[in-house]
Each structure stands twice: as structure tokens, then as C-alpha cells.
Amino acid sequence: MTFRECQRCGTCCEKGGPALHEADLGLLEHIPMSDVVCLRRGEMAFDPRTQSLQPLSAELMKIRGKDRGWECIYFLSQAKTCSIYSHRPLECRSLFCADTAAVLEAMAVPTLSRQDMVPQESALWDCITDHENNFPVGQALRLAKAETDFAGSICSELDDLIRREIHFRQVLADRVQAADRDLWAYLGRPLWLVLLPLNPIFSRYEHA
Ligand code: SF4
Incomplete structure (x- = not known):
């Protein structure tokens, strides 16, 4: 019908x-x-x-x-x-x-x-640019896809990238007294969450 x-x-x-x-x-x-x-x-x-x-x-x-x-x-x-x-x-x-x-x-x-949403002369815009330069999604996806068999571990380069990104987000969230979720419009979702559909192993960073 x-x-x-x-x-x-x-x-x-x-x-x-x-x-x-x-x-x-x-x-x-x-x-x-x-x-x-x-x-x-x-x-x-x-x-x-x-x-x-x-x-x-x-x-x-x-x-x-x-x-x-x-x-x-x-x-x-x-x-x-x-x-x-x-x-x-x-x-x-x-x-x-x-x-x-x-x-x-x-x-x-x-x-x-x-x-379109964040003034480019603001401290927030500087954070967004910093985050984009240091934690590009493409790099995380490339490293994750290169791992053909996670076998319980994640390569040190990717692990380091994910952990540094979590730290970056925590610093900003503490500074503006917001939850990580409130930053999703500005920083996107955490890298580990973006990678999660590739392998459940990335859920280990949820409480990192
Ligand atoms: S619930 Fe969400 S997807 Fe559905 S009409 Fe409203 S804004 Fe759109």
C-alpha cells in the first residue's frame, strides 16, 4: 500500500x-x-x-x-x-x-x-582546530583498519591517540564544567566511540 x-x-x-x-x-x-x-x-x-x-x-x-x-x-x-x-x-x-x-x-x-556555529575568533574555535589537527578521524580509522586481528590488544600508536584524545576532552570539559556529551557539537564524539562499530574492544576506553 x-x-x-x-x-x-x-x-x-x-x-x-x-x-x-x-x-x-x-x-x-x-x-x-x-x-x-x-x-x-x-x-x-x-x-x-x-x-x-x-x-x-x-x-x-x-x-x-x-x-x-x-x-x-x-x-x-x-x-x-x-x-x-x-x-x-x-x-x-x-x-x-x-x-x-x-x-x-x-x-x-x-x-x-x-x-557556521562557533565564532572563529574565540578560544573555543582554537580548541576545535587543535583537536582536529591532533586527533583526525582519518588517522584513527586508518590505524584501526590496519589491525587485522585485535586479539585482545590495540597497537600502541592507536592506543596513545585514543588516550590523548580522551585527556584533551577531559581538560576542556573540566574547564567549561560540562559533560563530554555536551561537547559533541564542538569536538564530535570521542574517537573510541567512533571506532566502536569496527570492534567491541574499543569499549574498554569508555571509563578510561
Ligand atoms: S523526532 Fe527528530 S527526526 Fe523526528 S521529526 Fe522530530 S527532529 Fe525530526
């Missing part, structure tokens, strides 16, 4: 929150930065256009998921409703799963990046 209008089943919201586009900038007065996550360049992300996981050629900002998953933080699962419905982002307003033409068109609109 093909529906002519959205049935509000919530399946899309369960799969993940939307990426944010230039048209969504005005919504940021309703959406706190702590509810946003930066997916950094190099991270693997599902591309609905190709229906496959692809490394991101440029970072994007997205409404984050609940806990470690991707179900949209604004999805009220029991009521199957959106808690920011009147302020929902462009992709959500365009999405109709029986006909994805409109959302694919919306996805072609330029996405937001940290540059």
Missing part, C-alpha cells in the same frame, strides 16, 4: 535525527548545542542517496541520538511524536518515506558545519 501523506509512524525518527542545513540556522534558538553532534570529516555515515555507508568528505552537524544510539533525541517513542515538531529541521519537514524526492532535494542544500 502506498500512502499519500506521512503516517507519523516514527520509523524515520528511530533511524536517526536529521543533518542540519543552512535553512535550519534560525532554529538554533530552539535547539541547544548540547542536542547537536558534529560528524567529523572521515567518519562513516549512512548515505540515503546510495543506501550505503560512506566516509564523510566534509563534516556535518546533526541532531544527536539517545545515549549511544541514533534514535533522535527529540522522538517521544511512546507517543510517537516529535517534541520540537513546530521547530523541526528542514530534512524532517521534507521527509515523506513513500516518496523521498523532496528529502533528497533537501539533502542537496548546503549543510551546516562548526564554522
